[in-house]
Amino acid sequence: MRYEVSLEDQIPILASWLSDPQILRWFPMVNQLEIEDASKIWIGYFGKTFGSAFTVWEGEQVVGFFNFYLSPIQKLRHQTLFSIIVHPEKRGQGIGRQTLQELKKRAKNDFGISLLHLEVYRENPARKLYLEEGFEEYGVHVNFLKEEDGTYRDKILMQQWL
Amino acid sequence: MFHDITKESQFDIRYFEEKEAPILKNHLLNPLIQKWFPLSSEIDVDLFTRNWVNFAKHRTAITALWDQQPIGFGAIFLLPYKKVAIHTMAYLLVDPAFQRKGVGTSLMRNLIHLSRDFRIIEKVQCEIYQGCALEGILKRLSFEKAFTQEGFVRFSEFETSARIIFERSNKIEV
Numbered sequence: 001m002r003y004e005v006s007l008e009d010q011i012p013i014l015a016s017w018l019s020d021p022q023i024l025r026w027f028p029m030v031n032q033l034e035i036e037d038a039s040k041i042w043i044g045y046f047g048k049t050f051g052s053a054f055t056v057w058e059g060e061q062v063v064g065f066f067n068f069y070l071s072p073i074q075k076l077r078h079q080t081l082f083s084i085i086v087h088p089e090k091r092g093q094g095i096g097r098q099t100l101q102e103l104k105k106r107a108k109n110d111f112g113i114s115l116l117h118l119e120v121y122r123e124n125p126a127r128k129l130y131l132e133e134g135f136e137e138y139g140v141h142v143n144f145l146k147e148e149d150g151t152y153r154d155k156i157l158m159q160q161w162l
Numbered sequence: 163m164f165h166d167i168t169k170e171s172q173f174d175i176r177y178f179e180e181k182e183a184p185i186l187k188n189h190l191l192n193p194l195i196q197k198w199f200p201l202s203s204e205i206d207v208d209l210f211t212r213n214w215v216n217f218a219k220h221r222t223a224i225t226a227l228w229d230q231q232p233i234g235f236g237a238i239f240l241l242p243y244k245k246v247a248i249h250t251m252a253y254l255l256v257d258p259a260f261q262r263k264g265v266g267t268s269l270m271r272n273l274i275h276l277s278r279d280f281r282i283i284e285k286v287q288c289e290i291y292q293g294c295a296l297e298g299i300l301k302r303l304s305f306e307k308a309f310t311q312e313g314f315v316r317f318s319e320f321e322t323s324a325r326i327i328f329e330r331s332n333k334i335e336v
Contacts, residue, residue, distance in 0.1 A: 028243045037242070072209065075200040078316045115313050139309025141327075145245045146284075157309060 001095070003102055006043045006053040006065060014065050015039040020088050026124045028145060042067050042083065052111065056086075056099050063087045063095055066103050068111060079115035080107065084126075096126065100133050108162040117159035121145065127156060135160045166264035167228065173265075175272050178223035178235065180215055185232050187211045194258045198294045200315050213239070214253075221279075224272055226256070226265050233260040236269035238277050238286065248284040249329075250277050254296070267299050274303070274336050287329040291315055297326075305330040 006014075018024055018035045029035050046067050047053030056064030066084040071077060082103060086096045107113035118135065120127050131137075135158040143152035167173050178186075189195050190207045201207050214237050217223055226234035236254035241247050254269045270288075277283045288305060290296050305328035314325040 028246045030244045034243050073200050073206050074202045075206075075315050075317065078322075079314060117311070138311055141308055144249070146248045147245065157311065159311065161313070 001063070001098060001102075002057045003054045003099075003106070004057065005051050006047045006055045006067070008044055008048070010055055010062065010065075011036075011039045011043050013062055014043060014085070017065075017085055017088060023085065023088060026121055026126075030148065046070065050111075052080075054103075054106070056095065058090075058095070061087075063090045064099050066099055068107060068113070070111060078113065079117065080111070080113050081117055081119065082107070083118075096129055097133065100129065104133075104160070104162060114162055115159060116162055117157065120156050120158065122154045122156055127158075130158050133160075164262050164264075167260070168264040168268040172229045173268075174227045174230075175224055175268060176227065177221055178214075178218045178225045178237070180218065182225055182232055182235075183211055183215050186214060186235050189235070189255055189257060192258065195255050198255075198291060198296070222250075222276065224269065224276065226260075226269055228260060233257045234265045234269050236273045238273055238283075240280070240283075244282075247282050250280070250283050250286055252277075252286050252288045261295070266296065267302065270299055270303055271336050274330070274332070278332055284332055285329050286332065287327055289325050289327050291323045291325060293323075297328075300328045300330075303330065303336065304334050 015035050018027060018029065018039060029038050043053045046069060050070045052070050053067035055062055064086045066082060068080040068082050070080050084099060084103065104116060107116050118130065120130065137156055137158050139157040141155040141157060144155035145153045187207055190199065190201060190210060201210055214223060217237055217239050222240060223237035225232050234256040238250040238252050240250055252270065252273045254266060256265045274286055277286050288300055308327045308329045310324050310326045312324045313322040316322045
């Protein structure tokens with residue numbers, strides 16, 4: 001696998017993955033407008049402004065994306081929230097784990113990050129992977145997300161010092 | 163010593179006006195105020211002030227006045243996506259010469275009321291750093307600690323501080 005800074009013409013790929021209801025349920029967006037907005041921020045803003053959005057390639061196929069939501073604020077530059085997503089048909093093949101390991105290296109070496117953190121909804125199976133890869137839970141934001149049917153979901157907060 | 167000035171006739175709170183942005187910026191450049199925000203340069207302050215002004219266009223920012231002069235500012239920052247728009251983050255600051263006079267409590271109480279104008283908002287949150295005097299106000303107004311993240315803000319190479327997120331339900335009366 002190789003990792004390259006994401007380009008704006010890949011925004012539709014990310015948006016199409018996020019549009020899959022099985023994936024979207026792990027993100028805070030709810031409709032196409034929000035998905036397009038989030039995809040533009042992910043690749044368009046963070047990729048362009050900070051060079052911190054990456055595309056994961058397997059041969060000629062895009063199999064994943066990750067990004068760091070870097071802050072322009074000096075006192076916050078040592079830490080970052082990140083997002084990661086794997087091609088819906090490429091799950092369970094170790095791509096997520098390998099990408100996570102690469103992501104940690106890049107955060108530290110390319111962006112000087114010493115504290116990496118993430119947010120994951122309670123039922124998300126990826127939580128197990130994050131724990132196995134050394135992330136620790138530091139908090140739970142109870143009832144953070146409200147689904148359209150009125151039910152609430154908790155957000156688990158995880159971090160790792162690099 | 164604490165002296166509540168908010169019942170006096172010279173005190174008022176109204177919506178923030180864009181022309182007050184330079185006063186807000188000056189306060190944010192004051193080290194006594196700035197230490198409680200993740201800001202350390204004029205660029206940081208400009209960015210934060212710009213955000214404040216943008217949210218104010220949605221009538222989400224207020225100004226506390228004494229003799230018609232701004233002495234404190236408060237704002238709620240709205241979240242963009244529907245599933246999480248039930249939360250809002252509140253910010254406030256008070257001129258150091260007017261601190262411990264009930265201004266911060268009054269601003270926060272007004273921000274809570276303001277959040278209720280947005281029917282979707284169910285909870286108000288406030289992020290503070292360790293040692294911030296605002297913690298007392300939050301507890302008085304029924305905010306509860308949601309979580310703490312160690313090392314979130316870095317003041318120098320060797321000094322970091324936790325961020326503490328407080329939140330309160332809008333179901334609770336102010």
